[in-house]
Amino acid sequence: xxxxxxxxxxxxxxxxxxxxxxxxxxxxxxxxxxxxxxxxxxxxxxxxxxxxxxxxxxxxxxxxxxxxxxxxxxxxxxxxxxxxxxxxxxxxxxxxxxxxxxxxxxxxxxxxxxxxxxxxxxxxxxxxxxxxxxxxxxxxxxxxxxxxxxxxxxxxxxxxxxxxxxx
Amino acid sequence: xxxxxxxxxxxxxxxxxxxxxxxxxxxxxxxxxxxxxxxxxxxxxxxxxxxxxxxxxxxxxxxxxxxxxxxxxxxxxxxxxxxxxxxxxxxxxxxxxxxxxxxxxxxxxxxxxxxxxxxxxxxxxxxxxxxxxxxxxxxxxxxxxxxxxxxxxxxxxxxxxxxxxxx
DNA sequence: TATTGTTATACTCTATAACTATA
DNA sequence: TATAGTTATAGAGTATAACAATA
Numbered sequence: 001x002x003x004x005x006x007x008x009x010x011x012x013x014x015x016x017x018x019x020x021x022x023x024x025x026x027x028x029x030x031x032x033x034x035x036x037x038x039x040x041x042x043x044x045x046x047x048x049x050x051x052x053x054x055x056x057x058x059x060x061x062x063x064x065x066x067x068x069x070x071x072x073x074x075x076x077x078x079x080x081x082x083x084x085x086x087x088x089x090x091x092x093x094x095x096x097x098x099x100x101x102x103x104x105x106x107x108x109x110x111x112x113x114x115x116x117x118x119x120x121x122x123x124x125x126x127x128x129x130x131x132x133x134x135x136x137x138x139x140x141x142x143x144x145x146x147x148x149x150x151x152x153x154x155x156x157x158x159x160x161x162x163x164x165x166x167x
Numbered sequence: 168x169x170x171x172x173x174x175x176x177x178x179x180x181x182x183x184x185x186x187x188x189x190x191x192x193x194x195x196x197x198x199x200x201x202x203x204x205x206x207x208x209x210x211x212x213x214x215x216x217x218x219x220x221x222x223x224x225x226x227x228x229x230x231x232x233x234x235x236x237x238x239x240x241x242x243x244x245x246x247x248x249x250x251x252x253x254x255x256x257x258x259x260x261x262x263x264x265x266x267x268x269x270x271x272x273x274x275x276x277x278x279x280x281x282x283x284x285x286x287x288x289x290x291x292x293x294x295x296x297x298x299x300x301x302x303x304x305x306x307x308x309x310x311x312x313x314x315x316x317x318x319x320x321x322x323x324x325x326x327x328x329x330x331x332x333x334x
Numbered sequence: 335t336a337t338t339g340t341t342a343t344a345c346t347c348t349a350t351a352a353c354t355a356t357a
Numbered sequence: 358t359a360t361a362g363t364t365a366t367a368g369a370g371t372a373t374a375a376c377a378a379t380a
Contacts, residue, residue, distance in 0.1 A: 013222040014234065018290050018306065019196050019211050021313035026189040027236050028316040033186065044186050055180040061339065067181065069194050071372060076340060090339095098338040098379045123185050129315035130308060138308040139185065141301055146188035148296035149195040229361065238349060243363060257362095265356045265361045 029126050036118035040111070041081035045070065047115050049078060053088045054104035054112050060093070061100060067150070087111060196293050203285035207278070208248035212237065214282050216245060220255045221271035221279050227260070228267060234317070254278060 014020045033044055040046045048068055052059060059067070065075040079102065082088045087108035090100040104112065127135050181187045200211055207213045215235055219226060226234070232242040246269065249255045254275035257267040271279065294302050 013218060014215065015310040015314045015317075017215065017218065017286075018293070018309075019193075019200065019286075020215055020235075021306075021309045022189060022193040022196060023236055024313040024317050025309065026186075026193050029186050029189060048181065048184065048187055051180065051184065062337085068187075069190055072339075073341085073373085074371065096338085096380070100339070119184075119186075126185070126316060127312055129312045134308055137304065138312070139183075139188075141297060141305040141308075142185075142188045142192065143182040145294055145296050145305070146191040147182045149293065150182075150191050227361070239362075240350085240364085241348065263357075263361085267362070 025126065029122065032126050033119055033122040036122050037115060040087070040115065041085055042078045046078060046082055046087075047112075047119070049075070049082060049102065050087055050104060050108055050112055050115070053102040054109050059102060061090075061102065064102060082108075192293065196289065199293050200286055200289040203289050204282060207254070207282065208252055209245045213245060213249055214279075214286070216242070216249060216269065217254055217271060217275055217279055217282070220269040221276050226269060228257075228269065231269060249275075 030044060037043045037047045040050065042049065045068065049064065052064060052067070061075055061079070062072045065072040068075070070078075079088065079090060083090065086105055089103050089105055091103055093099050093101050124135075127138065130138060197211060204210045204214045207217065209216065212235065216231065219231060219234070228242055228246070229239045232239040235242070237245075246255065246257060250257065253272055256270050256272055258270055260266050260268050291302075294305065297305060
């Protein structure tokens with residue numbers, strides 16, 4: 001063992017890598033929120049489906065799947081579980097009976113409130129390195145980036161979202 | 168089909184969710200950088216190993232694995248591929264012959280330069296929603312958060328990293 | 335013919351456990 | 358006994374393809 005006196009404590013080469021930083025933060029958030037969403041099938045992903053369903057039930061399953069960045073076949077299984085738990089339900093769109101809209105049940109809406117307050121705590125824990133002001137700035141910038149990225153995706157362009165809203 | 172005049176174009180409920188935003192951005196970055204790291208085994212992950220090896224080769228494999236958020240057994244396969252491509256090599260630590268340090272080869276160091284310049288482009292594309300100033304702010308805040316989160320991880324505390332530096 | 339959602343299958347990725355060698 | 362790394366196996370997660378219903 002040498003003495004550590006001459007060796008730098010931390011050489012932050014990786015944090016400068018956007019992919020590394022995003023990966024670290026994403027994994028940390030998933031881990032920190034695991035308990036918060038333990039009661040819901042599909043974990044954090046299931047929560048996002050529930051949140052989407054509660055806020056607006058105009059999405060078709062395929063649009064929802066792509067918004068969440070998952071395969072539509074995966075969403076089928078996810079919805080099966082969420083429906084079994086009585087949190088959401090599938091209703092046929094009368095205007096286009098091919099697609100089904102995802103609705104939150106009353107019980108689902110109530111559960112959502114609980115999950116959200118729990119997730120707030122997880123979020124604060126993960127972002128605890130930042131001051132309140134910096135945290136707001138960070139979230140605001142992140143939101144802008146994510147929204148643009150999501151809208152720019154060729155599969156789910158803003159146009160298609162509008163189309164979907166009409167359906 | 169109704170008229171879209173009365174329906175809002177985008178109802179941003181999901182962007183307020185930290186997990187959703189992080190997931191969207193992370194996936195977008197991975198996708199945007201796919202071409203940039205197509206030549207390197209393990210893709211973006213392989214790049215991170217190479218970057219770590221080139222910058223400092225003091226890490227043991229287990230420390231490296233945890234820094235990257237992957238299992239140590241996964242790193243074994245990753246290193247096998249990187250070594251086969253002649254980008255890195257494993258050297259036994261003379262002070263403790265149980266662990267092996269990961270070094271970048273000369274060829275690996277040269278390749279790294281190329282990958283980095285390519286990745287810069289991917290990064291700018293993904294963050295194109297932000298101005299130059301905002302992008303700097305965002306990256307700075309993200310780095311602070313990721314660094315703290317990574318240091319706070321019980322498995323790889325700052326102390327252990329220092330221990331590792333000595334090895 | 336094209337699209338939505340479902341089902342069954344196959345594949346990839348990751349973790350678990352057992353093993354070797356060093357300490 | 359404990360740890361670093363490897364290997365083989367099993368499992369979870371994901372995508373691919375074929376199908377039925379609807380447009």
